[in-house]
Amino acid sequence: MAMGAEKMSLNVSIPLVLTIYIFTFLIGLPSNLLAFYTFLMKVCQKPTPVDILLLNLTISDISLLIFLPFKMVEAISDRAWTLPAFLCPLTSFFFYSSVYISSLFLMAISVERYLGVAFPIKYKIRRRPAYATAASVVLWVVGCAHCSIVYIVQYQDPSQNRTAPFNNASHCYEDFSPRQLLVLLPVRLELFLVLFCLPFTVTIFCYINFVRILVALPNIPARRKQRAVGLAVATLFNFIVCFAPYNLSHVVGFVQNESPSWKVYALLLSTLNAALDPAIFYFSSSAVQRAFTNCLATLWNKLSTILSRCHLHCFTRCGEGGREGEVTSGMEAEELMT
Template sequence: MAPFSFPGAKTAKMSLDIYSQLVLAIYIFTFLIGLPSNLLAFYTFLVKVCQTPTPIDILLLNLTISDIFLLIFLPFKMVEAASDSKWTLPAFLCPLTNFFYYSSIYTSSLFLMAVSIERYLRVAFPIKYKLWRRPVYAVTASVIFWMVSCAHCSIVYIVQYQVQSPNGTAHAINSSNCYEEFSPSQLQILLPVRLELFLFPFCLPFTVTVFCYVNFVRIFVALPKIPARKKQRAVGLAVVTLFTFVVCFAPYNLSHVVGFVQNQSPTWRVYVLLPSTLNASFDPVIFYFSSTAVQRAFSDCLASLRCKLRAIVTWCSLSCLTRCRKGDSEVEAASRDEADGLTT
């Protein structure tokens, strides 16, 4: 007799497969687009910082490093998605991967805020900004941002290894699921920390960024001697940055508030976490609008790719043409041989 199965089980399995395929597609897209562009931006900013360090280049370099950390550990998330959201890798990689995964979200938020402050001060108080502009301030802010982000996201390790169950025994997360299923005692620690993540490393940077970019665009566009192209770049920088906050970071951080109110981890949290991954592929657009050096690097890279593609296409065309001519010669030779045979 065939075993009895519930009708909803097959639907749930199908939805899980679709979700895993969607997650894998987003991860692959982010990795293929984000890694080469961020590595190119990293090299460009590193050269600039080594030659003539400026606050904006130091901040953007750290933002690039944050994205690269996410992209380095993203293949582990790909393996998880390909395994139907089951963690099949060594257990120690689970908290390590999620630590860098979540740290990238809040590190990016803080550095995007710092970039917006730098842009605003540069146009609102140009004289004072030139007097007080020091690379050491950007380095200090970068160290603080990394410490704040890493300290908050260390909750991944705390929940994974150190939370005790009500009966006093250690409770570990199910090894087949990586940071998705939590006990009530773990939620007592995790939910308040998530709410604090929403209030401080997200709401504060988002509010400051909105204020700075709205005023930055208003002042910059009103300047009479600024070329129209630079004004368009300023508007593009503000739009892309705010788009990153609203689309990539806001849905996931709002799930923290919902989870705190409902006293449970929302089931839809895994879906709103996906757009935050795309941040690593959106940040290079911010680099492009923020730095002329990055624009030149991207332009040179695209020009080099076009030349290589043109050379490959030319080589393929010549190769096909040579083969066709060789084939025609062989056909003509065979025809002549056949004609000579008939004549004989």
């Protein structure tokens, strides 16, 4: 994995990149903050393993969204890194860490859901929030340790891949020397196998059996079965659309010994993960469903009030204009008759 912004092809338009970034930021940030607040309140009141895992997933998404404006500035500057040099590896580290940590937590959530329905009695007895907390720490360490390749690559050949001046500008992680690729390409392949293939395989197994068991149970409400199907579909859609293309580019790059030209499009799809995860929160937690519903209802009420006031104001002004027109016409008629 090229832990940084891969060199954008000239065929990739800046408006396209900005559109994806802005859409992800505007949709992902408020929804993730709302989900974060909801899960935080639940964890503080009565922590459950799935709430702890979902809380960590929101933190991962928020970390990507916080650094996303720096990527917007980079796109506006036509790939030139005009920000302080230290922000280049820092932004890349959090940007890519979020992508892979999200895949790990999606896997952990699928495992928790599967164990809860496959072994309801045994799992309920052994279910402890401390286990979920320990698992969260391990997943963060694994994800961050792999993505530390950002700094390793920078100092592997600092003269080549530092944010050095280029045409009166500086660029952040676009070209890699043969010495850097010698380290980077095997790491990319490992990321594909360990942080994508393994979580994806486990997630598919868990959700297929999770849905199969719930659908077969006669005493489960239809609403819960629909939530289970929605959760499985949303999660697998996230893996296939957001994670698969970018990770497949690692394999192609390893075989070709260079980054494929379409890698930038796959990277944009990975960014959308932060905007799609709220759908998983919605199907995973009834508390998040209520929070989202209440928030949308509040926004709709405020919007309706504003529109009603504007309509009333326009109607009043039009009415006054009509009355003024009638008075003026009457005065003109009197003058003509006089």
